[in-house]
Amino acid sequence: MKTSFIAKLVDKKAFEPGLYVKFLHQKRALIFDLPDLKELSNREILKITDVFVTHTHMDHFMGFDQLLRLFLGKQLYLRIYGPKGIIENVDGKLRGYTWNLVQNYEGELNIEVTEIQGDTCEIVKFNSRERFKPVSALTRTLKGNEIIKEPGFKIYFITLDHQIPCLAFMLEEEFKIQILRDKLSEYGLEPGPWLTRLKQEIFRGSDENDILQIKFRKKSKVYEIEKPISELKMNLTKITEGARLVYITDIIGSEENFKTILESFSPAHIAFIEAGFLKQDEEQAKKTYHLTAEEAGRLAGLLKAKYLKVFHYSFRYKGREQELEKEALDSFYRSF
Structure with missing residues (x-):
């Protein structure tokens, strides 16, 4: 388990x-x-x-x-x-x-x-x-x-x-939060410390309209974007017991x-x-x-x-x- x-x-x-x-x-x-x-x-x-x-x-x-x-x-x-x-x-x-x-x-x-x-x-x-x-x-x-x-x-x-x-x-x-890694690329995202912050916000029960600041590196270039936590939770995570x-x-x-x-x-x-x-x-x-x-x-x-x-x-x-x-x-x- x-x-x-x-x-x-x-x-x-x-x-x-x-x-x-x-x-x-x-x-x-x-x-x-x-x-x-x-x-x-x-x-x-x-x-x-x-x-x-x-x-x-x-x-x-x-x-x-x-x-x-x-x-x-x-x-x-x-x-x-x-x-x-x-x-x-x-x-x-x-x-x-x-x-x-x-x-x-x-x-x-x-x-x-x-x-x-x-x-x-x-x-x-x-x-x-x-x-x-x-x-x-x-x-x-x-x-x-x-x-x-x-x-x-x-x-x-x-x-x-x-x-x-x-x-x-x-x-x-x-509950457990599993990151669906195969879905990251579909959204043009890369793993990084922001995933830990996403989990923390989900555990805290953040408001569905709250925004997560995402920063990651891809091919030596640094990207900074914003996404609603509710959208990230729905599309990038799996919640289990x-x-x-x-x-x-x-x-x-x-x-x-x-x-x-x-x-x-x-x-x-x-x-x-x-x-x-x-x-x-x-x-x-x-x-x-x-x-x-x-x-x-x-x-x-x-x-x-x-x-x-x-x-x-x-x-x-x-x-x-x-x-x-x-x-x-x-x-x-x-x-x-």
């Missing part, structure tokens, strides 16, 4: 949590959880605009320091979303350092932290010019379980049981958790679900509030997913990763 993004695990070997989502044709990425970020390049990390933290056990939040180190001194705005306590967690991280010189750095770093508290959320901001002293911004009521709505996509959350509240997230494309991606980790395989997930996230096309233990070690999975690979596969099937990737394996299975993947996929395929 073609999407407007590329999603990959932060840890290629799938032992650590974390999912990195890069938007195509944009210098922007999202990240779900903040584990050790050593496998991401500095360039990839600097594209991150939004962080979604499921909970703040160390393996899900230790990467905050790495991200902060790269962002310091640059003109950036970072948004962090997490469960109850995330404001205190971020504040505690920032208070752990001495900031007597940070206000002199060339770039100003702003960190906006949104703490999800049921049907409301509290937002606090930290600014490098103010030595990261917390400033309360506002409290807002959430629209259902939607925490982000932007042109092109939305992010939803649910709260699950990991013996503590643990969030799960869903990224939903509003958007994909739904879920990120679920660190939950016990209880009936209540499954019910909450299915009520809010089904159907999901792409599923990233933890598979901490083999079914033969189910008791250990329950004791530590994690899913087995069999449960991960069954959950993906119930979600009507078209693609499943499991991760966050217990380190006891080092060298046996294929067993976890096989158990999950066997369970997944049985659901069809």
